[in-house]
Amino acid sequence: MVRKTKEDAALTRQRIIAAARAVFLTRGVSHTTLEHIAAQAGVTRGAVYWHFKNKTEIFHVMRDHVFLPLIDRMDDTLTLEDGDDALTQIEKSMCETIHELNENIEMRQIYEIMMIKCEYVGEFATVLQQILDNCSNITGKFELAYARAKDQNILSSTHTPLALALDTHLFFSGLLHMWVKDADGSRFRFQATELIKLHINLRRK
Amino acid sequence: MVRKTKEDAALTRQRIIAAARAVFLTRGVSHTTLEHIAAQAGVTRGAVYWHFKNKTEIFHVMRDHVFLPLIDRMDDTLTLEDGDDALTQIEKSMCETIHELNENIEMRQIYEIMMIKCEYVGEFATVLQQILDNCSNITGKFELAYARAKDQNILSSTHTPLALALDTHLFFSGLLHMWVKDADGSRFRFQATELIKLHINLRRK
DNA sequence: TTATATACAAACAAGAATGTATGTATATAG
DNA sequence: CTATATACATACATTCTTGTTTGTATATAA
Numbered sequence: 001m002v003r004k005t006k007e008d009a010a011l012t013r014q015r016i017i018a019a020a021r022a023v024f025l026t027r028g029v030s031h032t033t034l035e036h037i038a039a040q041a042g043v044t045r046g047a048v049y050w051h052f053k054n055k056t057e058i059f060h061v062m063r064d065h066v067f068l069p070l071i072d073r074m075d076d077t078l079t080l081e082d083g084d085d086a087l088t089q090i091e092k093s094m095c096e097t098i099h100e101l102n103e104n105i106e107m108r109q110i111y112e113i114m115m116i117k118c119e120y121v122g123e124f125a126t127v128l129q130q131i132l133d134n135c136s137n138i139t140g141k142f143e144l145a146y147a148r149a150k151d152q153n154i155l156s157s158t159h160t161p162l163a164l165a166l167d168t169h170l171f172f173s174g175l176l177h178m179w180v181k182d183a184d185g186s187r188f189r190f191q192a193t194e195l196i197k198l199h200i201n202l203r204r205k
Numbered sequence: 206m207v208r209k210t211k212e213d214a215a216l217t218r219q220r221i222i223a224a225a226r227a228v229f230l231t232r233g234v235s236h237t238t239l240e241h242i243a244a245q246a247g248v249t250r251g252a253v254y255w256h257f258k259n260k261t262e263i264f265h266v267m268r269d270h271v272f273l274p275l276i277d278r279m280d281d282t283l284t285l286e287d288g289d290d291a292l293t294q295i296e297k298s299m300c301e302t303i304h305e306l307n308e309n310i311e312m313r314q315i316y317e318i319m320m321i322k323c324e325y326v327g328e329f330a331t332v333l334q335q336i337l338d339n340c341s342n343i344t345g346k347f348e349l350a351y352a353r354a355k356d357q358n359i360l361s362s363t364h365t366p367l368a369l370a371l372d373t374h375l376f377f378s379g380l381l382h383m384w385v386k387d388a389d390g391s392r393f394r395f396q397a398t399e400l401i402k403l404h405i406n407l408r409r410k
Numbered sequence: 411t412t413a414t415a416t417a418c419a420a421a422c423a424a425g426a427a428t429g430t431a432t433g434t435a436t437a438t439a440g
Numbered sequence: 441c442t443a444t445a446t447a448c449a450t451a452c453a454t455t456c457t458t459g460t461t462t463g464t465a466t467a468t469a470a
Contacts, residue, residue, distance in 0.1 A: 005467065009417060028324030030235030033457060046419050049459075116333065119233030120321040128321065128386055135383065136392065156361075163403050167376060170400065174379030178340070181333055187341065195375065198368050202407060210437065214447060238427060251449050254429075 013051045016041045017065070020058045025109050028117045029059060056123050063127070066110050070100065071134060078141040086149035090142060091200040094172050098192045101179065115180045139169045149203075156205040164203060171199050218256045221246045222270070225263045230314050233322045234264060261328050268319065268332070271312050275305065276339055283346040291354035295347060296405040299377050303397045306384065320385045344374045354408075361410040369408060376404050 004012070019041035023032045034055060038045045052058045077093040084092065101108050120128045142165035149155050157164065175192060182188040188195070209217070224246035228237045239260060243250045257263045282298040289297065306313050325333045347370035354360050362369070380397060387393040393400070 004417060006416090012417080026326070028235065028326035030233065030324055031326065034459095035457075044419050045458090047417075050416090050418060054458090116325040119235055119324055121231070121233035121236065132386055132392065157407055159403060159407065163400075166400055167404050167407065170379035170383060170404075171372060171376045172379065173382055174375035174377065177378055177382055178375060181337060187337065195368075195371055198364060199372055199375075202362055202364065202372065209447060211446090217447080239429095240427075249449050250428090252447075255446090255448060259428090 009051075012041070012043060012047060016043065016048055016051055017058065017062050020055075021062055021106070021109055021113070024059075024062075024113045024117055029055070029113065030119055059118075059124075060127075063110060063114065066104075066107050067114075070097070070107065071137075073100075074138065075141060078145055085152055085154055086145045087154055087200050087204055090145050090149075090168065091196055093141075094175075094196045095193050097176075098179065098196070101176075102189075111176070112180050115177060135169065135173070138172075139165050142168050154205055155203055157203055168199065172196075214256075217246070217248060217252060221248065221253055221256055222263065222267050225260075226267055226311070226314055226318070229264070229267075229318045229322055234260070234318065235324055264323075264329075265332075268315060271309075271315050275302070275312065276342075278305075279343065280346060283350055290357055290359055291350045291352075292359055292405050292409055295350050295354075295373065296401055298346075299380075299401045300398050302381075303384065303401070307394075316381070317385050320382060340374065340378070343377075344370050347373050359410055361408055373404065377401075 016037060020032070020037045023036045023040050027036065032055065034045050034048050037055075037058070038048050041047070048058075052061070074093050074097060077096055078089055080089075101111060114127075118124065143161045146155070146161035146164045146168075150161060155164075175188065175195060178188040179192055221242060225237070225242045228241045228245050232241065237260065239250050239253050242260075242263070243253050246252075253263075257266070279298050279302060282301055283294055285294075306316060319332075323329065348366045351360070351366035351369045351373075355366060360369075380393065380400060383393040384397055
């Protein structure tokens with residue numbers, strides 16, 4: 001039996017991506033073979049090569065599928081006009097990401113793959129640039145939010161919004177890295193939200 | 206000509222390690238072949254296999270050679286009894302690490318390899334545990350320093366030393382990651398020291 | 411209904427990479 | 441001075457991995 005229907009094919013494609021995620025996680029991207037992925041997906045390499053050019057393409061599709069929406073959501077939380085004050089918005093944007101990592105296995109695994117199961121070399125060097133660009137974007141949003149906080153007169157410190165934004169961004173980067181590395185959850189995961197609130201409280205008047 | 210003197214052999218060994226570092230940096234650990242390393246060192250795989258069991262061993266030796274001393278030095282700065290107040294000690298310990306990264310090419314490259322050119326899978330999973338342990342250690346030292354700062358009455362916030370220590374550690378982790386990723390230096394490297402001072406000033410009364 | 415493009419499986423060819431085994435010239439110990 | 445261990449280079453066998461090619465049953469378009 002071959003030549004499935006279009007829906008079947010789309011499903012196969014999805015299963016290959018999911019299989020890749022599982023194998024990347026346990027073996028690392030570099031040591032993952034297309035044969036590994038195919039076997040995990042219950043197909044042969046023929047199917048994999050039909051749907052994707054190579055391993056790199058699978059990686060990028062897998063990443064974009066989950067990552068791009070996340071960035072958008074963080075943006076939204078930071079810029080949306082609801083009742084919260086600016087500091088609360090910053091706090092929420094970070095807490096939401098952590099919450100997402102806790103609830104969404106797919107996202108958690110992709111984060112883990114990207115942080116400690118992938119080597120940013122050759123074709124993957126561009127991904128690094130994307131990460132840096134995204135960081136600049138987030139920092140920019142933080143800065144705007146801190147500027148609003150300053151206007152709202154809820155800041156305890158006299159530092160510039162940019163300075164505060166950079167510090168917050170570095171804190172959050174560190175938190176995400178540690179969150180991922182702390183697989184058993186005993187060090188950071190269980191108190192991630194509290195650490196965020198603490199970080200924000202440090203700046204609240 | 207074979208069978209060099211003992212000094213020659215030790216030199217060969219060192220050159221293999223240096224070669225591995227260079228190749229790891231450009232190709233990533235996984236995609237690095239012992240042939241690559243040997244060629245870069247100007248020897249054959251025979252020499253490599255004589256000095257080391259395999260690629261993993263080279264990696265560990267390379268890492269320990271530079272990494273363990275760094276950890277000790279950071280410890281020292283944080284616990285040493287000189288004239289500085291506790292907050293200045295924390296600041297200095299971080300600035301010194303950054304300074305070391307700026308000046309010491311070897312260390313900078315190894316940091317880069319460990320952060321974005323290595324997959325923590327299989328045999329390398331233990332390294333991840335070591336990193337976590339080291340983080341706990343650093344956080345502990347920060348906590349003690351913040352406790353001293355509290356005694357010295359130079360803290361602006363009323364948070365616990367542990368909370369402050371965790372926040373600082375996450376900040377520093379994020380900074381190191383960004384420092385490494387920011388290869389052209391336009392985003393973080395040029396202002397790393399200022400970011401550290403800013404972070405500390407946030408807590409100084 | 412038939413022709414064709416689709417969605418794979420299976421087979422093939424070629425190159426890497428690893429580990430080991432063997433060879434060998436020479437420091438060095440005795 | 442000689443025997444041996446050392447410090448490699450070279451050769452070999454084996455296993456992976458990749459990319460491509462070929463085969464084929466069947467949706468689907470016409």
